Amino acid sequence: MAAERKTPIKTRNPDLIRGVGKYSRSKMYHKRGLWAIKAKNGGVFPRHEPNPKPTTAVEKPPKFYPADDVKKPLLNKRKPKPTKLRASITPGTVLILLAGRFMGKRVVFLKQLSSGLLLVTGPFKINGVPLRRVNQSYVIATSTKIDISGVNLDKFDDRYFAKEVENKKKKTEGEFFEAEKEDKKKLPEDKKEDQKAVDAFLIKSIDGVPELKAYLAARFSLKSGMKPHELVF
Amino acid sequence: MPFKRYVEIGRVALVNYGKDYGKLVVIVDVVDQNRALVDAPDMVRGQMNFKRLQLTDFKIYIPRVPKKKTLIEAMEKADVKNKWENSSWGKKLIVQKKRASLNDFDRFKIMLAKIKKAGVVRQELAKLKKENAS
Numbered sequence: 001m002a003a004e005r006k007t008p009i010k011t012r013n014p015d016l017i018r019g020v021g022k023y024s025r026s027k028m029y030h031k032r033g034l035w036a037i038k039a040k041n042g043g044v045f046p047r048h049e050p051n052p053k054p055t056t057a058v059e060k061p062p063k064f065y066p067a068d069d070v071k072k073p074l075l076n077k078r079k080p081k082p083t084k085l086r087a088s089i090t091p092g093t094v095l096i097l098l099a100g101r102f103m104g105k106r107v108v109f110l111k112q113l114s115s116g117l118l119l120v121t122g123p124f125k126i127n128g129v130p131l132r133r134v135n136q137s138y139v140i141a142t143s144t145k146i147d148i149s150g151v152n153l154d155k156f157d158d159r160y161f162a163k164e165v166e167n168k169k170k171k172t173e174g175e176f177f178e179a180e181k182e183d184k185k186k187l188p189e190d191k192k193e194d195q196k197a198v199d200a201f202l203i204k205s206i207d208g209v210p211e212l213k214a215y216l217a218a219r220f221s222l223k224s225g226m227k228p229h230e231l232v233f
Numbered sequence: 234m235p236f237k238r239y240v241e242i243g244r245v246a247l248v249n250y251g252k253d254y255g256k257l258v259v260i261v262d263v264v265d266q267n268r269a270l271v272d273a274p275d276m277v278r279g280q281m282n283f284k285r286l287q288l289t290d291f292k293i294y295i296p297r298v299p300k301k302k303t304l305i306e307a308m309e310k311a312d313v314k315n316k317w318e319n320s321s322w323g324k325k326l327i328v329q330k331k332r333a334s335l336n337d338f339d340r341f342k343i344m345l346a347k348i349k350k351a352g353v354v355r356q357e358l359a360k361l362k363k364e365n366a367s
Contacts, residue, residue, distance in 0.1 A: 096337070106337075144338040215341045233337050 083116030088141040092148040095120065096140040096220045096233070102129050104219035108146055108202060115158045123199035126206070126216045131195055133161055142233045146212075151201050155194070238288040240269065243295045245313055246286040255326070257317060258286070259308070262298050270298065274305050291316060 012031050013021040023031060038045055089095070093109045095118070107129050110119045118136055122129030206212050222228065238244070244260045253276060262270035264280050271286070272278040278301075293311040295304060308314075317323040335343070 094338070142337045144336060211342055211345060212338070214345070215338055218341065220337070230333070231337075232334055 082114070083112075083136065085112050086136060086141060088143070089118070089136070089139075090145065092146040094142045094144040094146065094216070095134075096142060097129075097134060097138065098140060099138045100134075102127075102132075104221055105129050106142070106216050106218070106220060107134075108148070108216070109141075110148065110151070110198070111153050111156075113156070113158050117158070119153070119156055121195070121198055121202070122216070123202045123206070124195050125199055125203060126213055131156065131191075131198065133158075140233055144212075144215075146202065146209075147205050148202060151198055153198070238290060240283065240288065241292065242297050243293045243307075245289045245291040245293065245317070246271070247289055248281070248285055249287050250285045251281075257289075257313065259293060259295070259304065260286075261295070261304070272301070272304055274301075274308065289317070289322070290320070 013023050013028055016022055021028075029035070034045070089109055089112075091109060091111055095107050095109050097103060097105050097107055097120075105122070105127050107120045107122055107127070110121060110131075113119055113133065115133075116136070117133040118139065119131065120129070120134045121131045124130050203213075206216065240260060240263065242260060242262065246258055246260060248254055248256045248258055253273075256273055256276065258271045258273040258276070258281070260269045261272045261278065264270055267284075268280045268282050269286070270278060271281045291311070291313055293307045293313060295307045299307070318327065
């Protein structure tokens with residue numbers, strides 16, 4: 001728009017009814033003063049030169065035309081959202097694992113990792129569950145909470161749990177049979193130290209609550225008469 | 234054999250079914266053969282079918298369709314709440330509610346306590362048996 005107006009534009013041609021103005025085209029020509037503008041410009045309506053268009057680079061014809069018309073797949077810019085954590089799961093909650101090797105064990109929730117999995121620990125001394133990742137869907141959250149405010153969990157993320165990459169060595173025929181009895185992979189010492197550091201603090205909090213240690217050491221199971229849909233966890 | 238709990242004005246009843254399940258209400262008027270006008274300190278007075286009510290042993294002395302204030306005063310005077318909570322029926326309901334709201338940790342603690350108690354009882358029993366046998 002050319003100039004800012006201080007007052008809103010009042011039409012020179014009020015409507016008689018919608019679609020019909022009060023003044024005819026010739027009357028409006030006179031009212032708008034187009035005759036005066038023309039007279040000022042020597043009988044012709046003034047015309048300004050258009051702004052010069054920015055010069056674009058000259059496009060060369062391509063050197064190579066592909067033989068077949070291959071369709072390009074549509075661009076997918078979807079970024080999956082981080083897994084929503086259930087409101088009942090907060091740091092320090094006691095969870096019941098529902099599947100896997102530690103099925104039924106009651107375990108302390110530490111934090112949610114960037115992949116959406118939950119970082120969880122036994123503590124190891126109490127029930128044998130190490131620092132471990134667990135999916136939210138395979139877990140029941142109880143309403144028992146432990147204070148874990150003093151523990152530093154920054155070093156634990158998904159890369160900490162990634163598998164170690166072994167460099168494969170070429171084996172000769174004789175060595176193939178020997179290699180069957182490779183020694184079992186031992187847990188590296190620094191992971192054991194990490195476990196101890198996290199657990200030391202947790203065990204202190206747990207000892208503060210009576211019978212909580214025995215609770216975490218015991219497994220959960222459904223007994224006769226327990227109705228899961230009526231149980232309050 | 235004769236009936237002991239009658240539908241009368243002032244009879245305290247327990248609601249058995251519907252939105253107000255578990256509430257103690259007072260029969261304030263009888264509408265017809267099947268329905269009563271019923272009131273409680275924390276609800277709007279309304280009609281209820283007798284089939285939804287379970288009569289209790291308690292009765293308070295109120296005029297027919299009393300004002301809410303008179304009803305509350307009469308209930309305080311008769312001490313309905315405490316009498317109800319000390320009756321075996323009322324105590325049963327409280328225990329049921331407590332059991333339903335138990336945490337997983339609470340259930341574990343109760344299990345340990347039961348085992349302990351059973352152990353103590355068994356020890357005493359063994360002692361008594363020994364005394365009796367000798």
